Structures are given as C-alpha cells and as structure tokens.
Amino acid sequence: MRISRRAQSVAPFYAMEFGKHAAALEAEGHHVVKLSLGEPDFGAPPAVTRAMREVVGSRPMSYAAALGLPELRRAIAGFYGDRHGVDLDPARVVVTAGASAALVLAAAALVDAGDEVLIGDPSYPCNRQIMESFGAEVTLVPAGAASRFQLDAASVRSYWTRNTRGIMVATPSNPTGTSVPPTELAALCDLARERDAWRLVDEIYLDLADHDEQGRPPRSALAHDPDAFVVNSFSKYFGMTGWRLGWCVVPEVLVPVLERLAQNYFLCASTPAQYAALACFTPESLAVCEERRAEFGRRRALVLEGLAAIGLPVPVPPDGAFYVYFDVSGTGLTSWEFCERALSEAHVALTPGRDFGVHTAETHVRLSYAASAKELREGIVRLGKFVANLR
Numbered sequence: 001m002r003i004s005r006r007a008q009s010v011a012p013f014y015a016m017e018f019g020k021h022a023a024a025l026e027a028e029g030h031h032v033v034k035l036s037l038g039e040p041d042f043g044a045p046p047a048v049t050r051a052m053r054e055v056v057g058s059r060p061m062s063y064a065a066a067l068g069l070p071e072l073r074r075a076i077a078g079f080y081g082d083r084h085g086v087d088l089d090p091a092r093v094v095v096t097a098g099a100s101a102a103l104v105l106a107a108a109a110l111v112d113a114g115d116e117v118l119i120g121d122p123s124y125p126c127n128r129q130i131m132e133s134f135g136a137e138v139t140l141v142p143a144g145a146a147s148r149f150q151l152d153a154a155s156v157r158s159y160w161t162r163n164t165r166g167i168m169v170a171t172p173s174n175p176t177g178t179s180v181p182p183t184e185l186a187a188l189c190d191l192a193r194e195r196d197a198w199r200l201v202d203e204i205y206l207d208l209a210d211h212d213e214q215g216r217p218p219r220s221a222l223a224h225d226p227d228a229f230v231v232n233s234f235s236k237y238f239g240m241t242g243w244r245l246g247w248c249v250v251p252e253v254l255v256p257v258l259e260r261l262a263q264n265y266f267l268c269a270s271t272p273a274q275y276a277a278l279a280c281f282t283p284e285s286l287a288v289c290e291e292r293r294a295e296f297g298r299r300r301a302l303v304l305e306g307l308a309a310i311g312l313p314v315p316v317p318p319d320g321a322f323y324v325y326f327d328v329s330g331t332g333l334t335s336w337e338f339c340e341r342a343l344s345e346a347h348v349a350l351t352p353g354r355d356f357g358v359h360t361a362e363t364h365v366r367l368s369y370a371a372s373a374k375e376l377r378e379g380i381v382r383l384g385k386f387v388a389n390l391r
Contacts, residue, residue: 066268077092103231108265171206230248234246311387326364348382
C-alpha cells in the first residue's frame with residue numbers, strides 16, 4: 001500500500017512515545033511517576049460530570065450545529081467578558097472537537113501550499129505538524145531564555161520574508177510554561193497585522209496563568225487585537241482532556257469559512273459534551289477551577305525547589321500552564337539520554353526537548369506538574385538519586 005508523503009513526514013509525538021514506555025513498565029509491575037503528559041489529575045469539575053449524567057438519556061443526541069450549540073457559544077463569549085474584559089460577539093465563537101480540531105480548521109482556512117509560518121522554538125510539536133500537513137513552510141525561530149523561550153517582535157522581524165503569511169504564538173507556552181509579556185504580544189500582533197499577515201494565538205493555558213499584583217487575570221490577545229485567531233480548550237483549565245472539546249474565536253469574515261470546513265471535516269463537536277460544558281461557567285465550577293489553579297501554583301513551587309536542590313537549573317521559571325523546562329546539559333547527557341535513563345533506571349517519565357523543536361532539543365527536558373503533589377515529591381526524590389548517581 002502506498003502511504004502519502006504527508007503521513008510519512010509526520011514525526012512521532014515523543015511525549016506519547018515515552019507514555020507508552022511508561023505503560024509497559026507499569027504492566028511489568030513497576031510504579032512509574034508519570035511527569036511526561038500535560039493531563040491534569042483533577043478531572044472535570046463535579047457540576048460538569050453531574051450535568052453529563054443528566055444529559056445522557058434525557059434527550060436525543062443528534063448532531064449539533066457545525067459551529068456549536070448557540071447557548072455554549074454565548075457562555076464562552078460571556079466568559080471572555082467576565083474574566084478578560086473582552087466584549088465578544090458569540091457569533092465569532094466556533095466550538096470544536098478539542099483545540100486540535102480548531103488548529104486544523106485554522107490551517108485549512110489560512111494556509112496555502114508554500115506559505116511561510118513563523119513559530120517559536122521551542123513550541124508544541126502538533127502546531128507545526130498541522131500547519132505542514134496543509135502545505136505550510138514552517139520556520140522555527142530560535143527563542144532562548146532572554147525572550148522567555150517565546151517569540152518577540154525583534155526576532156519575528158529578522159526572520160520575516162516575502163513569503164511569510166502568519167505567526168503562531170502560544171502564551172503561556174507548552175513546553176516552557178512561560179507567557180509573552182502583554183506589551184510584547186501587542187507588538188507581535190501589530191507587526192504581523194501591518195504586514196497583512198494572520199496572527200494565531202494559542203491561549204489554551206491562559207486561565208492557568210498567574211494573576212497580577214492586583215489579582216487580575218491575564219489578558220487575552222483579543223483585548224489588543226480583536227482580529228486575531230485565538231484557540232482555546234476545555235482540556236486544561238477545566239480539566240476535561242478526554243472530553244475532546246475546544247473552541248476558537250475568529251474574525252467575523254472567517255465564520256462562514258470555518259462553518260463550511262467544520263461541516264465537511266468534523267460535522268460537529270460532541271453534542272453531550274457541549275451540553276455538559278455549559279456547567280463549566282457556573283460560579284460553582286469556576287470556584288473549583290480557581291482553587292485548582294492555586295494548587296498548580298503550589299505544585300510549581302514544590303518542583304522548582306526540588307529541581308534547584310538536585311542541581312537541575314530552570315532558566316526561566318514558568319508563570320502559567322503546568323510545565324517546567326529544565327536544563328540537563330550539566331549532567332553530561334543529552335535530553336533524550338536523560339529521559340531514557342530516568343525512565344528505565346528511576347521509573348520517572350519525562351519528555352525530551354526533541355519534541356519541541358531543534359534549538360533546545362539536546363539540552364532541555366519538560367516536566368509536567370499536572371500530577372499530584374505526592375507523585376511530584378516521589379518523582380523529585382527519584383530524580384535526585386538518579387542525578388547523584390550520574391555524578
């Protein structure tokens with residue numbers, strides 16, 4: 001059977017590969033501390049699971065509209081107003097089968113073969129894989145500690161070519177957990193808009209970012225750039241990873257475009273999941289999610305203190321999401337070697353930098369502190385012994 005060049009060119013998602021190895025060790029009876037995947041251990045808020053039980057069997061689960069249930073689109077728009085101070089027309093909200101489906105729709109709507117897209121390095125691997133699948137020429141722009149491992153206007157300006165058609169920014173970022181400062185994000189959006197290029201901003205972890213000194217949540221890119229293409233998800237802040245439900249906010253001109261694409265690619269997002277997700281925006285659920293955000297902050301402090309004691313430096317402490325990106329170059333191992341040996345010898349699953357680009361591929365490792373505090377403490381103890389043995 002002939003396999004397409006597109007399929008052959010897609011690289012493995014190494015975090016998932018290490019997850020498979022961890023599962024094999026567990027099947028042999030080992031306790032593996034799994035710090036490789038970005039999956040919150042809390043699950044959906046209780047009100048959401050109750051709503052799902054009430055929905056199933058209470059009504060026909062027919063197809064929803066391709067753009068999503070109207071009441072859910074209104075609830076998402078209201079959330080932007082209440083949380084981020086953005087006055088958003090619900091008609092611009094498109095509900096999708098997870099944020100991944102939103103990214104597929106974005107690529108289908110915005111990319112022609114040969115279009116150059118600028119993405120920071122390191123960055124979430126699926127973003128570039130999806131863009132390349134639709135024919136984009138992805139340029140990975142090196143982003144080091146000086147720019148918080150994020151794109152900045154200066155680097156984008158220096159990498160811009162006559163073929164550049166758009167930029168992708170994730171703030172906070174996977175794998176680093178770092179955010180783009182608001183003034184820098186505004187400068188990035190302004191630069192691209194002035195050059196008639198699209199701006200795709202991944203805000204999946206936005207509501208897991210730290211609040212400012214006045215207790216205010218971080219701003220959405222939409223507050224400065226209403227015509228940005230913004231992607232978000234119920235998976236992270238709301239803990240609904242397996243529910244496969246996300247959304248995007250798009251310029252008005254793109255709404256009918258995405259509707260046609262969604263009709264053909266996905267029909268619609270899960271109908272029962274959409275009905276249940278309405279319970280995400282109740283005061284009860286939001287209070288639960290805010291306490292969980294605070295718990296992630298406590299876990300982050302635990303991990304940062306532990307890694308410092310081990311002697312594994314974190315060049316830029318995260319301010320959101322639930323990831324720490326630490327430097328293993330001082331151990332004498334590449335990041336891949338470090339992760340392989342940490343899994344086989346210490347039974348701690350991590351993700352090597354190779355997943356996230358080339359600039360820090362051999363020197364940095366991602367740790368997810370989405371696991372429980374108990375598991376994180378155990379993982380730090382095991383890593384400490386592992387690193388001590390290396391030395």
